[in-house]
Amino acid sequence: MGVEQKLGNMGVVTTTLETVVNWGRTNAMWPMLFGLACCAIEMMSAQASSYDMSRFGMELMRASPRQSDLMIVAGRVSKKMGPVLRRLYDQMPEPKWVLAMGDCASCGGVFNNYAIYQGVDEVVPVDVFVAGCPPRPEALIHGVMTIHEKVKGETFKQYAEKYK
Amino acid sequence: MDKKLEPIVKTIQDKFGAALEEFRNEAHLFVKPEQIVDALTQLRDEFNFELLSALTAVDYFPQEAPRFHVVYQLTSLVKNLSVQIRVPVNGSSPKVPTATRVYDVANWREREILDMFGIEFEGHPDPRRILSPEDMEGHPLRKDFPLGYEEPQFTFNFDEIDLRKPYAKE
Amino acid sequence: MSQIEEVSLEKFKHLVSERALTGETMLLNMGPQHPSTHGVLRLLLELDGEIVVNCIPDVGYLHTGIEKNMEAKTYQKAEVMTDRLDYMNTVGNNLAYVMAVEKLIDLDVPARAQGLRVILTELQRIASHLVWLGTSGLDLAAMSMFLYCFREREQILDIFELVSGQRMMTTYFRPGGVWRDVPVEFEKAVRDFIKIFPKRVDEYESLLTKNPLFIDRTVGLGKLDGAVALSYGVTGPPLRASGVNWDLRKARPYCGYEQYDFNVPVLNDGDVYARYLVRIQELRESLKIVEQALNKLPLGPVRSDNRKFVPPPRSEIGVSMESLIHHFKLWTEGFPAPKASIYSAIESPRGEMGLLLEGDGGPKPLRVHLRTPSFDNLAVLSQIVKGHLVADLVAILSSIDIVLGDIDR
Numbered sequence: 001m002g003v004e005q006k007l008g009n010m011g012v013v014t015t016t017l018e019t020v021v022n023w024g025r026t027n028a029m030w031p032m033l034f035g036l037a038c039c040a041i042e043m044m045s046a047q048a049s050s051y052d053m054s055r056f057g058m059e060l061m062r063a064s065p066r067q068s069d070l071m072i073v074a075g076r077v078s079k080k081m082g083p084v085l086r087r088l089y090d091q092m093p094e095p096k097w098v099l100a101m102g103d104c105a106s107c108g109g110v111f112n113n114y115a116i117y118q119g120v121d122e123v124v125p126v127d128v129f130v131a132g133c134p135p136r137p138e139a140l141i142h143g144v145m146t147i148h149e150k151v152k153g154e155t156f157k158q159y160a161e162k163y164k
Numbered sequence: 165m166d167k168k169l170e171p172i173v174k175t176i177q178d179k180f181g182a183a184l185e186e187f188r189n190e191a192h193l194f195v196k197p198e199q200i201v202d203a204l205t206q207l208r209d210e211f212n213f214e215l216l217s218a219l220t221a222v223d224y225f226p227q228e229a230p231r232f233h234v235v236y237q238l239t240s241l242v243k244n245l246s247v248q249i250r251v252p253v254n255g256s257s258p259k260v261p262t263a264t265r266v267y268d269v270a271n272w273r274e275r276e277i278l279d280m281f282g283i284e285f286e287g288h289p290d291p292r293r294i295l296s297p298e299d300m301e302g303h304p305l306r307k308d309f310p311l312g313y314e315e316p317q318f319t320f321n322f323d324e325i326d327l328r329k330p331y332a333k334e
Numbered sequence: 335m336s337q338i339e340e341v342s343l344e345k346f347k348h349l350v351s352e353r354a355l356t357g358e359t360m361l362l363n364m365g366p367q368h369p370s371t372h373g374v375l376r377l378l379l380e381l382d383g384e385i386v387v388n389c390i391p392d393v394g395y396l397h398t399g400i401e402k403n404m405e406a407k408t409y410q411k412a413e414v415m416t417d418r419l420d421y422m423n424t425v426g427n428n429l430a431y432v433m434a435v436e437k438l439i440d441l442d443v444p445a446r447a448q449g450l451r452v453i454l455t456e457l458q459r460i461a462s463h464l465v466w467l468g469t470s471g472l473d474l475a476a477m478s479m480f481l482y483c484f485r486e487r488e489q490i491l492d493i494f495e496l497v498s499g500q501r502m503m504t505t506y507f508r509p510g511g512v513w514r515d516v517p518v519e520f521e522k523a524v525r526d527f528i529k530i531f532p533k534r535v536d537e538y539e540s541l542l543t544k545n546p547l548f549i550d551r552t553v554g555l556g557k558l559d560g561a562v563a564l565s566y567g568v569t570g571p572p573l574r575a576s577g578v579n580w581d582l583r584k585a586r587p588y589c590g591y592e593q594y595d596f597n598v599p600v601l602n603d604g605d606v607y608a609r610y611l612v613r614i615q616e617l618r619e620s621l622k623i624v625e626q627a628l629n630k631l632p633l634g635p636v637r638s639d640n641r642k643f644v645p646p647p648r649s650e651i652g653v654s655m656e657s658l659i660h661h662f663k664l665w666t667e668g669f670p671a672p673k674a675s676i677y678s679a680i681e682s683p684r685g686e687m688g689l690l691l692e693g694d695g696g697p698k699p700l701r702v703h704l705r706t707p708s709f710d711n712l713a714v715l716s717q718i719v720k721g722h723l724v725a726d727l728v729a730i731l732s733s734i735d736i737v738l739g740d741i742d743r
Contacts, residue, residue: 033369034367035373036373036374036396037373037396037398037418037421037738037739038418038421038502038503038739040373041421041422041465041502042501042502044465044469044480044484045484045487045488045491048468048480048481048484048485048488049481049482049484049485050484050485050488063367063368063369065367075396076396076398078394078395078396078397078398078742079296079297079300079397080295080296080297080394080395080397081366081374081395081396083338084338084366084367084374084395086332087338088367107316107317108314108316110403110414110415110418111398111399111400111403111418112311112312112313112314112316112403113311113312113313113398113399113402113403114304114309114310114311114312114399114402115296115304115312115397115398115399115402116398116399118314119329121329121331121332122329122330122331122332123332124332125331125332125333125334133418133503134501134502134503136501162334187674187675187676188437188438188440188674188676190676190677192675214561214564214565215564215567215569216567217567217677217679217686217688217705218677218688218690218703218705220690220701220703220705222675222692222700222701222703223701224700235675235690235703237677237688237690237705241564241578241580241585244585244586246677248677267565267567268562268565268566268567268713268714269565269566269567269710269713271713272709272710272713273567273709273710276709280401289348290348290349292345293394294393294394295393295394295397295742295743296394296397297394304399304402305401305402309402311399311402311403311406312399
């Protein structure tokens with residue numbers, strides 16, 4: 001954010017409330033600890049020592065949906081899992097974001113059949129899709145960065161309209 | 165076929181009138197549904213086939229009699245042998261006696277066959293679906309069950325599919 | 335989208351004890367979203383205070399229809415499905431599948447391809463056990479295990495990326511051999527790993543094996559008797575920890591495992607700690623196999639030259655009309671397989687990974703059944719957790735090492 005340069009000697013910084021709120025939201029975005037399939041293993045790799053998502057304030061995976069901001073749908077969503085996934089999404093407090101990780105969650109991937117939802121956007125609204133089968137941890141981190149960019153651009157007016 | 169397996173196959177053939185098929189050194193024995201529990205019990209107790217490696221079914225649709233084969237793949241750890249037992253079942257209301265009293269592993273595997281093929285196992289202690297949702301209709305692995313293919317979205321048909329895709333609401 | 339079903343006790347009446355019907359014991363739902371069920375497993379627990387009276391696993395939340403989907407594809411194209419089956423053992427699943435296809439169509443594989451297959455499958459076994467060690471350490475509150483184990487796993491994934499271009503879903507083994515020869519950097523990468531890994535296993539052991547907290551939470555828990563295990567179809571490390579010496583690599587050697595000198599660790603206790611020790615020893619044994627296979631790795635072709643089943647190399651297509659026709663036919667139509675059925679199995683990190691493959695004379699299989707080890711290994715859970723605390727249930731569940739993709743298919 002570059003606060004240090006703007007501080008000067010007065011210890012005062014002027015900015016908009018939106019910027020401060022969005023800054024806070026992006027730098028402590030807690031994902032839900034929720035793995036479905038193969039992509040969950042790459043999600044774990046992204047959390048582990050080599051890629052280390054805690055650089056972005058995301059080391060804390062919350063097992064409870066009530067404490068999390070970001071749902072990473074890591075893997076294929078079956079017809080049996082769909083309603084459960086929706087309930088988890090409904091339990092998350094606002095504001096919340098969804099990242100569809102991998103081809104299966106984005107569009108069904110190689111599994112074009114009776115058992116799998118052809119894209120998790122049929123179950124929950126998705127903010128960012130990450131391609132790959134499974135995506136590398138770098139790709140996941142890029143997806144998360146993209147969500148951060150999106151959050152930084154949000155305004156209170158948009159929120160007011162969304163939750164009218 | 166393995167030399168050590170020959171007397172075992174011979175015994176089962178004589179006792180149950182089982183037909184034998186051989187392919188790539190594997191022995192497949194065909195027994196009738198009502199004999200399967202006895203055959204499995206004898207193979208386990210007398211010939212040490214203590215591991216039921218696989219239990220599944222094959223659908224030969226549109227052939228009706230027999231439409232299904234229920235396949236029991238047995239392994240003997242002591243003798244290091246394998247034998248396959250097949251039970252032909254007809255298409256209309258298929259029923260096979262349960263093998264859960266012989267092998268505990270049959271419990272889940274038979275539930276899977278019930279779920280996927282709709283073959284009933286008489287006397288099964290817990291006949292529920294295992295993999296599919298409870299409210300699902302049909303049995304997915306039957307050949308007359310559609311694969312459920314959905315048309316993929318490309319640039320040329322993007323708008324058309326976008327309109328009919330059931331997107332979720334907030 | 336259908337709704338979450340409301341379950342009445344009536345449905346589970348035959349599975350719970352009588353005390354549950356009077357309300358004396360409590361029914362508690364664990365999962366499908368739970369940090370220690372290793373995926374989307376749901377357990378219905380009947381609890382008397384903290385004690386588990388009955389445990390009813392409910393699987394299928396990751397049911398993917400892989401078997402049905404494979405039946406709709408040609409033999410070559412169906413292989414990509416096997417990677418996504420048991421996602422900790424992607425290379426091993428490829429091996430199980432290509433071996434089944436090779437048995438069905440009677441295809442020989444060159445010695446170099448066999449050697450490469452052994453090296454990569456054993457590396458995958460190490461990677462799989464590392465994920466198990468890391469996550470089950472996490473379940474028992476040993477957070478640092480997770481970080482250490484994933485460090486070494488990255489090194490193995492780098493080797494996979496080197497040979498195939500993908501970290502996890504390699505599809506590097508093909509019917510008749512492997513996709514292409516390994517690059518020159520391969521040997522150094524594997525040698526580096528062989529050099530560094532024994533010290534790392536010592537490091538893991540120094541953190542856990544004699545750690546009193548770890549011993550308190552593992553010794554004597556989830557006792558599994560060898561005969562019960564066999565009746566439940568349990569295979570792999572849980573079976574070997576219960577005193578049954580059964581490893582398909584020794585009993586029915588494939589891919590030339592008979593040339594390598596390795597031990598099969600067998601312990602008699604059958605508890606969580608024994609399963610841990612078996613897997614730790616398997617890490618060292620697998621490394622021994624990798625080293626021997628690398629030393630013995632012969633030069634030569636990596637694919638069979640039977641053009642009826644194996645596509646010709648790229649270089650030939652430009653100069654030979656016949657190769658072009660073979661290439662075209664194999665990738666559009668596929669190859670026909672006989673109208674017969676085979677069963678072929680390998681030893682995966684979790685147990686016997688078997689395939690029942692039945693051809694109908696055409697280019698697509700009539701039936702592919704995947705005999706996945708986790709499915710049967712999980713079925714025994716309800717027997718071995720009875721009378722244990724809920725906190726110990728987590729330890730027992732992680733000691734079986736289930737992968738939900740493997741169970742639900």
